Amino acid sequence: MGPRRMGFRRLGLTERLLAILLLVAAVDFVANTFLFDSATTTAVQRDDAARIGEHLALAARAVAREPPQDRADAVRALSTSRFMLAWHPQPSPEELRSSDPELVESILSAGPELAADGQRLVVLHTHSSREVAGTLVLGDGSALRFHTYAGEVSVQLSLWQILPMLLPTLILGALAWFMFRATMRSLQRLVSALRHIETPNPGGLPEQGPDEVRRLIRAFNQMQRRIQRQQAERTRSMLAIGHDLRTPLARLQLRLDGAQVEEETRAGLEHDIGEMRQLLESLQAFVEAGGTQIPPQRIDVAIMAATLVDSAADQGLDAHYDGPENCEIMARAVSIRRALANLIDNALHYAGNVRVMLACEPGAVIIRVEDDGPGIPEDRMEDVFQPFFRLDTARTRDTPGMGLGLSIVQAAVRLEGGTLALINKRQLDGEGTGLAAVIRLPVPDKVATA
Amino acid sequence: MTAPSILLVEDDVSLRMLTARALRENGYAVRTAATGAEMWVMLEAEPAELVVLDIMLPGASGIELFRKLRRQSDVPIIFASARGSEEDRVLGLELGADDYIAKPYSARELIARIGAVLRRGGGEGLSKGDERTSEVHFEGWTLSLSRRELRSPSGAMVDLTGAEFDLLATFVSHRQRVLGRERLIELSRTRLGDSSDRSIDVLVSRLRRKLSASGSEPPIVTVRGVGYMFKAEVRRS
Numbered sequence: 001m002g003p004r005r006m007g008f009r010r011l012g013l014t015e016r017l018l019a020i021l022l023l024v025a026a027v028d029f030v031a032n033t034f035l036f037d038s039a040t041t042t043a044v045q046r047d048d049a050a051r052i053g054e055h056l057a058l059a060a061r062a063v064a065r066e067p068p069q070d071r072a073d074a075v076r077a078l079s080t081s082r083f084m085l086a087w088h089p090q091p092s093p094e095e096l097r098s099s100d101p102e103l104v105e106s107i108l109s110a111g112p113e114l115a116a117d118g119q120r121l122v123v124l125h126t127h128s129s130r131e132v133a134g135t136l137v138l139g140d141g142s143a144l145r146f147h148t149y150a151g152e153v154s155v156q157l158s159l160w161q162i163l164p165m166l167l168p169t170l171i172l173g174a175l176a177w178f179m180f181r182a183t184m185r186s187l188q189r190l191v192s193a194l195r196h197i198e199t200p201n202p203g204g205l206p207e208q209g210p211d212e213v214r215r216l217i218r219a220f221n222q223m224q225r226r227i228q229r230q231q232a233e234r235t236r237s238m239l240a241i242g243h244d245l246r247t248p249l250a251r252l253q254l255r256l257d258g259a260q261v262e263e264e265t266r267a268g269l270e271h272d273i274g275e276m277r278q279l280l281e282s283l284q285a286f287v288e289a290g291g292t293q294i295p296p297q298r299i300d301v302a303i304m305a306a307t308l309v310d311s312a313a314d315q316g317l318d319a320h321y322d323g324p325e326n327c328e329i330m331a332r333a334v335s336i337r338r339a340l341a342n343l344i345d346n347a348l349h350y351a352g353n354v355r356v357m358l359a360c361e362p363g364a365v366i367i368r369v370e371d372d373g374p375g376i377p378e379d380r381m382e383d384v385f386q387p388f389f390r391l392d393t394a395r396t397r398d399t400p401g402m403g404l405g406l407s408i409v410q411a412a413v414r415l416e417g418g419t420l421a422l423i424n425k426r427q428l429d430g431e432g433t434g435l436a437a438v439i440r441l442p443v444p445d446k447v448a449t450a
Numbered sequence: 451m452t453a454p455s456i457l458l459v460e461d462d463v464s465l466r467m468l469t470a471r472a473l474r475e476n477g478y479a480v481r482t483a484a485t486g487a488e489m490w491v492m493l494e495a496e497p498a499e500l501v502v503l504d505i506m507l508p509g510a511s512g513i514e515l516f517r518k519l520r521r522q523s524d525v526p527i528i529f530a531s532a533r534g535s536e537e538d539r540v541l542g543l544e545l546g547a548d549d550y551i552a553k554p555y556s557a558r559e560l561i562a563r564i565g566a567v568l569r570r571g572g573g574e575g576l577s578k579g580d581e582r583t584s585e586v587h588f589e590g591w592t593l594s595l596s597r598r599e600l601r602s603p604s605g606a607m608v609d610l611t612g613a614e615f616d617l618l619a620t621f622v623s624h625r626q627r628v629l630g631r632e633r634l635i636e637l638s639r640t641r642l643g644d645s646s647d648r649s650i651d652v653l654v655s656r657l658r659r660k661l662s663a664s665g666s667e668p669p670i671v672t673v674r675g676v677g678y679m680f681k682a683e684v685r686r687s
Binding site (some may be wrong): 297 | 455460464465468469471472475506532533534535536537540553554555556557558584602604605606607609610611613614656659661
C-alpha cells in the first residue's frame with residue numbers, strides 16, 4: 001500500500017470502461033440531436049415551399065378561369081389568414097427587384113406548372129425565415145401577390161425533454177458498471193494471486209472469466225511454474241556448490257591445523273575459514289528454510305530465546321532477555337532458533353546491543369528483538385528482506401554473511417504460519433532510535449495450554 | 451594404555467590423509483578406508499574402537515553402510531558429512547549415530563567429539579552393561595546424550611548452551627555425589643574450556659531455572675561450602 005495522494009486518483013479499469021461508454025453515449029446523443037435538428041429544419045422548409053407552390057398553382061388556375069374584373073375578388077376569396085393572396089393587373093417595379101433563387105427553385109419544384117411560359121416568380125423572405133412574400137407574374141402580365149407565415153415548428157429541446165432521453169443512457173450506464181465489475185472480478189482475483197506469488201501454489205489459479213483473462217491466468221500459471229522450477233534448480237545448484245566447497249575447505253582447515261605458522265597468521269586464516277564456513281552454513285540455511293521435511297515439534301521458545309541471549313551475554317555482549325521463563329509452542333526448533341539467532345546477531349552487529357522481549361499469549365507468541373542502533377532507512381525497509389541484499393555498501397562492508405539473514409528469518413517464520421515485521425522504534429514508540437523486529441507465531445488452541 | 455584405534459572412512463584422498471595425521475598427532479591409532487568395501491576388510495582384520503564415517507561415499511551410501519555396520523557391531527560411529535544439513539544430522543542421530551560432524555571441521559573439533567564419544571562409551575559412573583546409553587531420564591525429563599537434547603516432562607525441547615549441556619551430563623553421570631566447583635569444571639572441560647569466564651555458579655543457576663519449568667524443585671541442590679549435588683533418581687535407556 002503506497003501513500004494515498006489526495007487530489008490524484010487513478011481510475012480503475014471498470015471506471016475507465018464506464019467512462020468510455022458514457023463518452024460514446026454522450027457523443028451519440030449530441031450527434032443525434034444535431035442531425036435531428038437540421039433534418040427537421042430542411043423538412044419544414046421543403047413543406048413550406050410545397051404549400052406555397054400548391055397555393056400559387058391553385059390561385060393561378062382560378063385567375064385564369066375568371067374574367068379580369070372578377071379576378072381580384074376571386075383571389076381574395078382564396079386567401080386564408082396564413083396565406084394571403086391579392087391580384088393586381090400590373091406588378092410594381094420594386095416588388096420585382098429582388099428574389100431568393102433558392103426559394104424560387106424549391107417552390108417551382110413543388111409546383112412545376114408555375115414555371116410555365118411567360119410566368120415569372122419572385123420570392124423573398126421578409127422579416128424572418130418563417131415569413132415569405134412574393135409575386136407570381138402571370139402570362140398576361142398581371143401580378144399574383146402572396147404573403148405567408150410558415151408554421152411555428154419548435155426544434156428547441158428543453159431540459160425536460162432531454163432528461164427522459166438521457167434516462168435510458170443512465171440506466172444503461174449503471175447496468176454496464178455492474179457488468180464491467182463482474183467481468184473484472186476474475187482479473188482482480190489474478191491480481192491478488194500475483195501479490196502472493198511467493199506462497200507455493202502447486203495447482204495454479206483456476207482459469208475463469210472472459211477469454212483474455214483466461215489466457216492471462218494461463219500465462220501466469222505457466223510463469224509461476226517456471227519460477228518454481230528455476231527456484232528448485234537454483235536450490236540444487238546452491239547445495240551442490242556448498243557440498244563441493246566443504247571438502248576442500250575441510251582440507252584447508254586441517255592443513256592449517258597441522259602447519260607451522262605464526263600465531264598471527266594462524267588467527268587470520270582461522271578467521272577466514274570460519275567466515276567461509278559461516279557463508280556455507282547461511283547458504284544451506286537459506287536453501288533449507290524454504291521447505292524442510294522436519295515436522296514441527298514441541299519446543300520451549302522462551303528458553304530458546306533466553307539461551308541465545310545468555311550465549312551472547314557470555315561472550316561479553318550487551319544482550320538482555322525480558323519475558324516469561326517458559327512458553328511452549330509447536331514449531332521447527334532448528335529454523336526458529338536460527339531465525340532468532342539471526343535477528344540477535346543483526347542487532348549486535350548493527351547496534352551493539354539487543355533486547356529480546358517475548359509475550360506468550362493465548363493464540364500467539366510475539367517475540368520482539370530490538371536494539372538501540374540506527375535502524376533502517378524507511379525507503380530500504382522492503383529491500384532488506386531480499387536475499388543477498390546488504391544494507392552496508394560494498395565499500396564499508398564489514399558484515400559477515402551473504403545478506404541472507406533476514407530472508408532466512410522470514411522463510412522460517414512463514415514456515416510456521418507466522419509473520420515478521422521490521423519497524424523503526426521511532427515509528428513504533430514515537431521516540432528513540434533503533435530497530436524492532438517483531439515475530440508473531442500463531443499458536444493453535446490445543447497447544448497453548450501446557 | 452594403548453592408543454584407541456579409530457577407523458576413518460573417507461573417499462577424498464587428501465582429506466583422509468590430513469584427518470588421519472591430525473588424529474595420530476593426538477594419540478590415536480588410525481587406519482583408513484576409502485570405500486565401504488575397504489572398511490569391511492579393515493574391520494574384519496581387526497575391530498576398531500570408533501568409526502568416523504563419511505556420509506557420502508562412492509558405491510554404497512554412508513547411511514546404508516551405517517545400517518549394516520550397526521546390525522553387526524556396537525562400535526561407536528561418528529558421521530562426517532559435507533551436506534551439513536539439519537535433516538542429515540537428525541537422520542544420522544535418529545539412526546543411532548553417536549555424533550554427527552559437518553565438514554569443514556577442525557582437528558580440535560573432531561578430536562573433542564571423538565574424545566566425548568569414547569568417554570561416554572566407557573565413562574565414569576556407568577556400569578558395564580549400559581555402555582551405549584544414549585538417553586537418561588530423571589523426574590520426567592529426558593536427556594539425549596547423542597543428540598545433545600533436553601526434553602521437559604511435557605515433551606518440549608529445552609535449549610541448553612553447550613556448557614550447560616556438558617554440565618548437566620556431568621551431573622547426571624555423577625548423581626547423588628557432591629561435586630566441588632573445580633571438579634565440575636574439570637569434568638565438563640570439553641565445552642567449558644573456551645566458552646567464557648562465567649563462573650560455574652551462573653551455569654548452575656541457569657540450569658536450575660530451566661529444570662524448574664514444571665514448577666517442581668530443581669534436582670540440583672547446593673551443598674554449602676562444597677559444591678553441588680544432583681539428587682534426582684536417574685534411569686537410563
